[in-house]
Amino acid sequence: MSAEAHAGNHYYVPHGTQWPIIGSIGLFITMFGAGTWLEGMAFGKVLFVIGLLVVLFMMFGWFGTVIRESESGVYNAQVDRSFRWGMSWFIFSEVMFFGAFFGALFFARMFVQPWLGGSSNALFTNLLLWKGYEPAWPSNGPGNVGGDFEAMKATGIAALNTLILLTSGLTVTIAHWGLKEGNRKKLCWFLLFTIILGFSFVALQAHEYIDAYTKQHLTLGSGIYGSTFFMLTGFHGLHVTIGAIMLTVILFRSLKGHFKPDHHFAFEAVSWYWHFVDVVWLGLYIFVYWL
Amino acid sequence: MSNTAVAHEHHAEHPSGIWRWISTTNHKDIGTLYLFFSLLMFFVGGSFAMVIRAELFKPGMQLVDPLFFNEMTTMHALIMIFGAIMPAFVGLANWMIPMMIGAPDMALPRMNNWSFWLLPFAFLLMLSTIFMPGGGPAGGWTMYPPLMLQTGMAFPFVIFAVHLMGISSVMGAINVIATILNLRSKDMPLMKMPMFVWCWLITAYLLIAVMPVLAGAVTMMLTDRYFGTSFFNAAGGGDPVLYQHVFWFFGHPEVYIMILPAFGIISEVISTFSRKPLFGYDSMVYAVASIAFLSFIVWAHHMFTVGMPLAAELFFMFSTMLIAVPTGVKVFNWLATMWRGSLTFETPMLFAIAFVFLFTIGGFSGVMLALVPADYQYHQTYFVVAHFHYVLVTGAAFAIMAGVYYWLPKWTGHMYNETLGKWHFWLSVISVNVLFFPMHFLGLAGMPRRIPDYPVQFTDLNMVASIGGFVFGASQLLFVAVVILCVRGGKKAEARAWEGARGLEWTLPSPAPYHSFSEPPPASAVWAHPYRQD
Amino acid sequence: MTINTFRNALRATVIAALTFMSGAAFAAGPSTYSGLNMPRGVTPISHDVYWIHMFVLWVCVVIGVVVFGLMIWSIIFHRKAAGHQAAHFHDSTFFEVTWTIIPFVILIGLAIPAAKGLVRIYNTSDPDMTVKITGYQWKWQYDYLQDGFSYFSMLAADSEKASRLDSGIDPRSVPHYLRDVDHPMVIPTGKKIRLLITSDDVIHSWYVPDFAEKTDAIPGFVNQAWIEVEKPGTYRGGCTELCGRWHGFMPIVVVAESPDDYQKWVAAVKAGGGAYINPQTLQPEQNGSPVTFAPAQLNFNAPTTGATPAAAPAPAAQPAEPAKTAAAPAPKASSNWTMKVAMARGKQVYDQNCASCHMADGKGNPAIGAKAIAGGSVPNGPLAAHIALVLHGKGIMPAWGNMLKDDDLAAVITYERNAFGNHTGDLVTPAQIKAAR
Numbered sequence A: 001m002s003a004e005a006h007a008g009n010h011y012y013v014p015h016g017t018q019w020p021i022i023g024s025i026g027l028f029i030t031m032f033g034a035g036t037w038l039e040g041m042a043f044g045k046v047l048f049v050i051g052l053l054v055v056l057f058m059m060f061g062w063f064g065t066v067i068r069e070s071e072s073g074v075y076n077a078q079v080d081r082s083f084r085w086g087m088s089w090f091i092f093s094e095v096m097f098f099g100a101f102f103g104a105l106f107f108a109r110m111f112v113q114p115w116l117g118g119s120s121n122a123l124f125t126n127l128l129l130w131k132g133y134e135p136a137w138p139s140n141g142p143g144n145v146g147g148d149f150e151a152m153k154a155t156g157i158a159a160l161n162t163l164i165l166l167t168s169g170l171t172v173t174i175a176h177w178g179l180k181e182g183n184r185k186k187l188c189w190f191l192l193f194t195i196i197l198g199f200s201f202v203a204l205q206a207h208e209y210i211d212a213y214t215k216q217h218l219t220l221g222s223g224i225y226g227s228t229f230f231m232l233t234g235f236h237g238l239h240v241t242i243g244a245i246m247l248t249v250i251l252f253r254s255l256k257g258h259f260k261p262d263h264h265f266a267f268e269a270v271s272w273y274w275h276f277v278d279v280v281w282l283g284l285y286i287f288v289y290w291l
Numbered sequence B: 001m002s003n004t005a006v007a008h009e010h011h012a013e014h015p016s017g018i019w020r021w022i023s024t025t026n027h028k029d030i031g032t033l034y035l036f037f038s039l040l041m042f043f044v045g046g047s048f049a050m051v052i053r054a055e056l057f058k059p060g061m062q063l064v065d066p067l068f069f070n071e072m073t074t075m076h077a078l079i080m081i082f083g084a085i086m087p088a089f090v091g092l093a094n095w096m097i098p099m100m101i102g103a104p105d106m107a108l109p110r111m112n113n114w115s116f117w118l119l120p121f122a123f124l125l126m127l128s129t130i131f132m133p134g135g136g137p138a139g140g141w142t143m144y145p146p147l148m149l150q151t152g153m154a155f156p157f158v159i160f161a162v163h164l165m166g167i168s169s170v171m172g173a174i175n176v177i178a179t180i181l182n183l184r185s186k187d188m189p190l191m192k193m194p195m196f197v198w199c200w201l202i203t204a205y206l207l208i209a210v211m212p213v214l215a216g217a218v219t220m221m222l223t224d225r226y227f228g229t230s231f232f233n234a235a236g237g238g239d240p241v242l243y244q245h246v247f248w249f250f251g252h253p254e255v256y257i258m259i260l261p262a263f264g265i266i267s268e269v270i271s272t273f274s275r276k277p278l279f280g281y282d283s284m285v286y287a288v289a290s291i292a293f294l295s296f297i298v299w300a301h302h303m304f305t306v307g308m309p310l311a312a313e314l315f316f317m318f319s320t321m322l323i324a325v326p327t328g329v330k331v332f333n334w335l336a337t338m339w340r341g342s343l344t345f346e347t348p349m350l351f352a353i354a355f356v357f358l359f360t361i362g363g364f365s366g367v368m369l370a371l372v373p374a375d376y377q378y379h380q381t382y383f384v385v386a387h388f389h390y391v392l393v394t395g396a397a398f399a400i401m402a403g404v405y406y407w408l409p410k411w412t413g414h415m416y417n418e419t420l421g422k423w424h425f426w427l428s429v430i431s432v433n434v435l436f437f438p439m440h441f442l443g444l445a446g447m448p449r450r451i452p453d454y455p456v457q458f459t460d461l462n463m464v465a466s467i468g469g470f471v472f473g474a475s476q477l478l479f480v481a482v483v484i485l486c487v488r489g490g491k492k493a494e495a496r497a498w499e500g501a502r503g504l505e506w507t508l509p510s511p512a513p514y515h516s517f518s519e520p521p522p523a524s525a526v527w528a529h530p531y532r533q534d
Numbered sequence C: 001m002t003i004n005t006f007r008n009a010l011r012a013t014v015i016a017a018l019t020f021m022s023g024a025a026f027a028a029g030p031s032t033y034s035g036l037n038m039p040r041g042v043t044p045i046s047h048d049v050y051w052i053h054m055f056v057l058w059v060c061v062v063i064g065v066v067v068f069g070l071m072i073w074s075i076i077f078h079r080k081a082a083g084h085q086a087a088h089f090h091d092s093t094f095f096e097v098t099w100t101i102i103p104f105v106i107l108i109g110l111a112i113p114a115a116k117g118l119v120r121i122y123n124t125s126d127p128d129m130t131v132k133i134t135g136y137q138w139k140w141q142y143d144y145l146q147d148g149f150s151y152f153s154m155l156a157a158d159s160e161k162a163s164r165l166d167s168g169i170d171p172r173s174v175p176h177y178l179r180d181v182d183h184p185m186v187i188p189t190g191k192k193i194r195l196l197i198t199s200d201d202v203i204h205s206w207y208v209p210d211f212a213e214k215t216d217a218i219p220g221f222v223n224q225a226w227i228e229v230e231k232p233g234t235y236r237g238g239c240t241e242l243c244g245r246w247h248g249f250m251p252i253v254v255v256a257e258s259p260d261d262y263q264k265w266v267a268a269v270k271a272g273g274g275a276y277i278n279p280q281t282l283q284p285e286q287n288g289s290p291v292t293f294a295p296a297q298l299n300f301n302a303p304t305t306g307a308t309p310a311a312a313p314a315p316a317a318q319p320a321e322p323a324k325t326a327a328a329p330a331p332k333a334s335s336n337w338t339m340k341v342a343m344a345r346g347k348q349v350y351d352q353n354c355a356s357c358h359m360a361d362g363k364g365n366p367a368i369g370a371k372a373i374a375g376g377s378v379p380n381g382p383l384a385a386h387i388a389l390v391l392h393g394k395g396i397m398p399a400w401g402n403m404l405k406d407d408d409l410a411a412v413i414t415y416e417r418n419a420f421g422n423h424t425g426d427l428v429t430p431a432q433i434k435a436a437r
């Protein structure tokens, strides 16, 4: 890839890149695979995995290029700003994605339940279709879809996980201070703590899920409660995992001596992302586990 | 001049052939890709519309199976919205925004390339479903469950295609924001940006806010079908109407996503050909901003008949009606811009004027639809179809054509053939009204939407509409001819192709150099033809 | 394309154009129904709605005249060609405020009557009677809760035949093409009737223009609406929410009769054990009653009743309690339940309900994922599985359990297992179906 050698004060414009098209092809294969898989075709699984590998390859390549360019110092302050705008609005779009599921949760709890119970102008919904159904939460609906289950408690693992994530938010900030002070030891150690905390969160959640399925008989199919619970916490867990992986990458880069006290966008991007994951969890803890 | 020098060196440098287009990070190349893709999709979606119009030409089933008809309706809409209109606007943004604000390129060129190259794959995924067992999606572009859950094998592919389009749009929007906020010439304060740039900035925010919500909605449907969730199933404590709320929370802002950039283009064109600065610049900006804000609190006006509580119906009725105010401000400002100007009527101006007329008609029917009691009659009839084609075809699509004619000289370095352009305009503007105006009457007479066959009393008006449709469709072939001829050659265009044109893009030579402003433009250039003077 | 199609087209263009110019036809009411404007309708609500519609329409016309007038003015007089020099003003707080305020005021003027009308529409309290309406793919069920009987209403057979792809039948030759049903809904005039609208499968929407009544039928929820019809007559509408392949083919016909005639009808139906009776067979003099939706000429002798025997429910022994009626057990006629009877009945049921997807020749329709009956795995497989599938449906296959009576189901399953070259020899009895439910 020829990179236009603009003077440092110029805005860096890369020339030509093969990564996007590879990414598109990868995503296409992944999704085509997933689709055929869902429709019960065996080869779908294979395609799906192949596609994911291609996407991974793209990510390594793309990020690799960017890192190399960054270290070679072609990114001036203005380019850095573009990245910041980009990352912050990407995170905002993620917030809206979670918003859709929170919205579903609120709607189901605050409106659908009362309606099924016959409130406001839905009286006959209850009388004719769901006679005797009492609105409640947690609920798997008048059809008792998925059978009786034991709901999640705000105490126990959930509380512990809250503690873990909040602490991790703190440790990553301390790591940032370390980076700013040029204190690499501090940076790396606290990054490490953060990562450990992150992965232990994931581990605990996995444990929580297993309990849910085996002991509490609470599954994705347990009506609206199961649906909202697993979709919300599931997508969040996915984000924690991704975040933790990104942190790991950052750790290795720090060990390699990347980043300068005044020039470390990648680190900040990941820590923003981490804080976002953190905040979403608070929302989850309050609205899914607690209230 | 240094930046042309740079440009030449690049012309020599960038790879040629297909790989150039696949690997390019240049905002003009990518803009071109977007525009051609959108034209292609316009034809595909249009041919589907032709199938619809042909089947509806007379009562009785003549051509297709009812289910296939529904597939046509669904695909027509999805392709026109996500494949034709939106990519066209992104293409124009790619081409023009850097030039208008004195930037070397888009802020994130690699991501820019990806935003585009996701689209062909997304539509490959979607169009392929037509050939799958059970056929393509046939639940309408709104994809309401439970009906959508009955889709055959196509189901997951459609949803994944929607995901891809969403990713593409969000990345495109992020790029626009970063470019406008970060790469703008330091001599151009926000409140002196060209109106097109302002409209796109706000559109970009809308995109980032709502595309993920659509992704969420279809994802819930996916899990409902394959993983036993009950989001849209009453027995499990869900509600099919929940989908409609989430969908329209995306869907309504979506329709403004398709009109705000149009407002921008129209503002540019009208002021240019009136040889008069845009009237009421500030109020224009505030109007667009308030339209964008309001668009988030009106979504349920698409759902007046689902049995919402009275309070909700009233709230959404009032909030919806409010949108007429800022939109009116824009219409009146355009009027005032033309007022006592020195008007000439080149093709872009003709399309812009038609836009103001016909969009306003579409807006009026919109306000009628907003009145809940009346909507009980209009809802899901051809009156709605008439409404949104006036705002989408004679609104969004006409604005895009105005923009293309307006900027073609800048892109190609040639003037297009004015005579052919005028032919294209007059044929389109007449046929499009023959096509869509009768639909108002059909709707009022009670003809439902999304039906492949109809009672005989609707025959005459449907024939009229179909004939209009065929003529309108055929006229679009003329548009293609004009564009191709203009790329091939034609009268040489000056830097400032239009006498009344303002703004930075006209300080660049025509065709614009491969790199817009490798050197930041000097303040003098920014104010050479001040976009806004006071 | 024939000459006269062109003539029609031409005529319509002229009508449409003229109407728009003069707006004359906008005054058209139901009696002189123009086919170009919203019908005034025959309920208090429909009158409100019509008034609101005309009001907002004229408001828009006036605003339009002003806006477009100004524009045309400057197009004509401010042309460069006419030597007009461009002025240079680009701001005027006064004007900008004015044209923000005025539209706002106008909108308030529109909002008030609309809000009033809406409040009235939402008042479904103390009705004189209540009918539950359930949407199915693709038919309606009318359930007279107080009187304890219910029946299905689907597209009339002649329309259905004519609407088949390349049927060769000219729709114009079919009375009320796609606007006619086998069993119209029957209601009394002058009574406040509460409609309880729901669905059994996907979302439908119950729409009769003359009642200005359109309410979505949503599975799992019951919506309320009310109508009070002023004039006796036959009023036609249809389903207005996309509900799949035959969405365009599930019309609604409502026959409004004087309360006494209505009572006669109810009595007759009850006497018949809930079996549907066409009101016209009771009051032939009903002919020619004002019709506002269909085109002027009106033909009640259209071959509707009897034309679709399979859909006419077999006399149910006892009027079952309301919501359940659809699934009411059929008479145990096992004594005379022979293969011959079952096959004959089965063919009718099949042609009426199954042929649209599985095709008259049982070859199925891959395009929509409808499996073949001829040599199909299910019809030739285990009986229990076959019954279960028909009863409860799967994917696009509807759950016929709640739509057909036991004996119809027994018949059609027997038919499927022994027709189209299938030779299982199974004779399915209503009892078996009942047991499998």
Ligand code: HEA
Pocket (backbone or CB within 6 Å): B142, B255, B256, B258, B259, B301, B302, B320, B321, B323, B324, B325, B327, B328, B329, B331, B359, B360, B361, B362, B363, B364, B365, B366, B367, B369, B370, B371, B375, B378, B379, B380, B384, B387, B388, B391, B392, B395, B396, C060, C063, C067, C103, C104, C106, C107
């Ligand atoms: C570009 C797209 C676009 C735009 C700009 C609009 C603009 C508006 N739309 Fe439209 N709409 C659609 C695209 C669009 N719509 C689509 C695609 C659908 C159907 C979706 C589906 O079901 O498939 C739809 C459906 C739709 C419905 C649902 C109908 C139904 O299904 O029952 C409603 C109801 O309120 C509505 C209202 C409005 C209103 C009030 C505006 C307003 O923004 C209009 C404002 C403009 C004006 C009013 C004209 C100019 C103003 C003046 C000259 C000032 C003075 C005027 C007055 C005081 C009245 N629209």
Ligand code: HEA
Pocket (backbone or CB within 6 Å): B042, B043, B044, B045, B046, B047, B049, B050, B052, B053, B073, B074, B076, B077, B078, B080, B081, B085, B139, B140, B141, B142, B385, B389, B392, B393, B397, B435, B449, B450, B451, B452, B469, B470, B471, B472, B473, B474, B476, B477
């Ligand atoms: C977004 C923009 C957009 C655009 C540009 C259009 C453009 C057109 N639309 Fe569409 N339409 C929608 C958005 C759009 N539509 C939406 C959202 C719906 C709702 C879907 C739903 O209910 O779910 C809809 C639904 C819809 C319906 C209702 C279908 C139904 O309810 O069953 C109809 C019916 O006439 C229709 C017609 C047309 C026609 C004739 C055009 C014409 O303008 C098209 C003209 C273009 C061409 C014809 C292509 C170019 C020319 C050629 C391919 C050459 C060959 C052709 C000839 C020689 C004749 N559209």
Ligand code: CUA
Pocket (backbone or CB within 6 Å): C135, C136, C138, C203, C204, C205, C239, C240, C241, C242, C243, C244, C246, C247, C248, C250
């Ligand atoms: Cu039922 Cu459409």
Ligand SMILES: [Cu+2]
Pocket (backbone or CB within 6 Å): B251, B252, B255, B299, B301, B302
């Ligand atoms: Cu809307």
